Amino acid sequence: MPNPRTIVVTGASSGIGRDAALHLNAAGYRVVATVRREEDAVALTDEAAAPAALIPVQCDVTSDDDVAYLAQRLGELVGDAGLFAMFSNAGVANMSGDVTAEGCPLPTLARLMEVNYLGSVRVIQALLPLLRSAKGTLVINSALMTRTVLPYNGGYAPSKAALEAWADQLRREVRPHGVRVVCIRAAAIATPLEAKQDASSVPADGPYPEQHAFIQGGLVLMRKKALEAALQPRRVSELVQHTIENPRPRLKPIVGGNARPIWLIGGLPLRLQDAMMARVTRRMTRAGTDATAD
Numbered sequence: 001m002p003n004p005r006t007i008v009v010t011g012a013s014s015g016i017g018r019d020a021a022l023h024l025n026a027a028g029y030r031v032v033a034t035v036r037r038e039e040d041a042v043a044l045t046d047e048a049a050a051p052a053a054l055i056p057v058q059c060d061v062t063s064d065d066d067v068a069y070l071a072q073r074l075g076e077l078v079g080d081a082g083l084f085a086m087f088s089n090a091g092v093a094n095m096s097g098d099v100t101a102e103g104c105p106l107p108t109l110a111r112l113m114e115v116n117y118l119g120s121v122r123v124i125q126a127l128l129p130l131l132r133s134a135k136g137t138l139v140i141n142s143a144l145m146t147r148t149v150l151p152y153n154g155g156y157a158p159s160k161a162a163l164e165a166w167a168d169q170l171r172r173e174v175r176p177h178g179v180r181v182v183c184i185r186a187a188a189i190a191t192p193l194e195a196k197q198d199a200s201s202v203p204a205d206g207p208y209p210e211q212h213a214f215i216q217g218g219l220v221l222m223r224k225k226a227l228e229a230a231l232q233p234r235r236v237s238e239l240v241q242h243t244i245e246n247p248r249p250r251l252k253p254i255v256g257g258n259a260r261p262i263w264l265i266g267g268l269p270l271r272l273q274d275a276m277m278a279r280v281t282r283r284m285t286r287a288g289t290d291a292t293a294d
């Protein structure tokens, strides 16, 4: 193909980003996939359907230098055609240490903001000129937690909420320039994200001892459902493909396990939301307590 459509996928070493990079590559796109380690770059190209059209670039989204290099490589690759699409996906969760609103340490909150909010913004700002040239589509991997916030989320929901608020501003500013901005709101998707956490370090004492059982319960339920179709990363990859190929995509589509009921809870009056979330919290805490007792 002389000028294949190019899409950038950030955070393509594992989980959703890896699957999206491989899926879009198999669908005929030239995919520029960011990773942070050489071995992840090799593993990704080894599995690609069209390895010549899967270009790994090392990029930590918190590094100005890495992001400048990514923008330069892309500029050379796409030239005047510009960038057809970008999937801003790199992100972290936090299920380690104190995950309560009162106790989550400020450096931890800052790290989540640095990666999930400022990291995404850094890459998007750098690539927007290329997206504008192609009147392309920006897809941001936000989270359904921006609408329906779970307790004990360790600073994750605020970082994604900041990103989504920024994306709302961006969408309105770039619309006249022909760029579409979509925030995917995923509920539970089975990925290595949770295996990267030290959930045993969540305190089982102090003023909020229930946070420990809650996190353990979340992991237990996740493992139980990991093979369900709704939780597969491929669902997100297909949604990304549908979004970039649709001239009028849904602006905040939902995906993932139990996405519909969780989305509905987020639209209820606040006191009713709180009551529903208290039930969800009790269920997850019970699952965690039972698992610890087994």
Ligand SMILES: NC(=O)c1ccc[n+]([C@@H]2O[C@H](COP(=O)([O-])OP(=O)(O)OC[C@H]3O[C@@H](n4cnc5c(N)ncnc54)[C@H](OP(=O)(O)O)[C@@H]3O)[C@@H](O)[C@H]2O)c1
Pocket (backbone or CB within 6 Å): 010, 011, 012, 013, 014, 015, 016, 017, 035, 036, 037, 059, 060, 061, 062, 089, 090, 091, 092, 093, 115, 119, 141, 142, 143, 144, 185, 186, 187, 188, 189, 190, 191, 192, 193, 194, 196
């Ligand atoms: N899984 C879910 O249930 C769920 C639900 C809603 C939203 N999401 C969102 O989906 C996205 C992908 O998560 P996932 O579940 O697929 O988890 P994952 O398997 O842990 O993937 C996260 C990706 O982000 C990369 N990353 C982390 N920090 C980075 C940094 N500073 N610079 C560059 N890349 C970085 C990771 O690279 P390394 O391997 O190098 O760390 C990895 O490639 C995240 O934004 C997450 O918030 C996930």
